[in-house]
Amino acid sequence: MRPRALRARIFLDGGDPAGTRRVQAALGFLDGQTTNPTLMAKSPLAAAKLAEGGRFTPSEVMDFYRQVAREMAGLIPEGSVSIEVPADRDTSAEEMIGQGRSLFAWIPNAHVKLPITRAGLEAAKALVAQGVRVNMTLCFTQEQAAAVYAATAGAGPGQVFISPFIGRLDDRGENGLDLIAGIARMYAGGDGHVALLAASVRGQGHFLGSLALGADIVTAPESVLLDWAEKGLPLPGPEYACESSDLRPIAFLDIPLARRPEEYDISSDLTDQGLERFASDWNALIAR
Numbered sequence: 001m002r003p004r005a006l007r008a009r010i011f012l013d014g015g016d017p018a019g020t021r022r023v024q025a026a027l028g029f030l031d032g033q034t035t036n037p038t039l040m041a042k043s044p045l046a047a048a049k050l051a052e053g054g055r056f057t058p059s060e061v062m063d064f065y066r067q068v069a070r071e072m073a074g075l076i077p078e079g080s081v082s083i084e085v086p087a088d089r090d091t092s093a094e095e096m097i098g099q100g101r102s103l104f105a106w107i108p109n110a111h112v113k114l115p116i117t118r119a120g121l122e123a124a125k126a127l128v129a130q131g132v133r134v135n136m137t138l139c140f141t142q143e144q145a146a147a148v149y150a151a152t153a154g155a156g157p158g159q160v161f162i163s164p165f166i167g168r169l170d171d172r173g174e175n176g177l178d179l180i181a182g183i184a185r186m187y188a189g190g191d192g193h194v195a196l197l198a199a200s201v202r203g204q205g206h207f208l209g210s211l212a213l214g215a216d217i218v219t220a221p222e223s224v225l226l227d228w229a230e231k232g233l234p235l236p237g238p239e240y241a242c243e244s245s246d247l248r249p250i251a252f253l254d255i256p257l258a259r260r261p262e263e264y265d266i267s268s269d270l271t272d273q274g275l276e277r278f279a280s281d282w283n284a285l286i287a288r
Ligand code: G3P
Pocket: 013, 034, 036, 039, 163, 165, 167, 168, 199, 200, 201, 219
């Protein structure tokens, strides 16, 4: 059962609908699901195919993704399912717009995931104007979050998510939860059209820390959600702080939200590396 005091929505981060069922059974609720190319490559059907040395054709791989997304959407009909546009550094805005429209039509409750690149922001602007819901992913800086806010100005309620990746900042010694805090503080001065979705959550500290910092949505892997259920679905108190003494703080930046999207510096080596990893995991599924 959803704890009464829980304000955030809880999503599962994973590519296997069997995991969706297990988490729903353990939690007694689930508000949505996020997927990405790496998670899809680990999904049992794809993983088994790869293990046998098999590959999908380009159209089969999209059929596979659509089938999994439909199964998830059926399990969480009132929630949201994020489906990622397969992209790399060279994918143009036009390609992302075409892919995004097609992915959005797969299920009634899709958010289309786009990377925070110049092309991704341009695609987001166009797709949002067409009524498509988007989830802007691979966010590693507050300035990227400001650019997403600006590029999607005018979006409707619930139409835009932003996914800052906590764990990958921690991986290089920076306190990823500080980015959640910084974006939440910056967005508090805005109109609320971008929902803050804490991602790359690796354990209870990230999960409870994101809730305590006021994330609108937290997506977490099955293991983290099952662990939370086992502990009795505890919620953090106002003083909750995740242990982070071995991590370097990320300072809050006073960035105005009113600039044009192209005026923000959206560069991040972690975004570049993340895109490469997603593209490589996705391309490994496909026979060329
Ligand atoms: O939600 C994004 C997530 O799937 C990335 O997590 O653990 O690969 O950094 P991770």
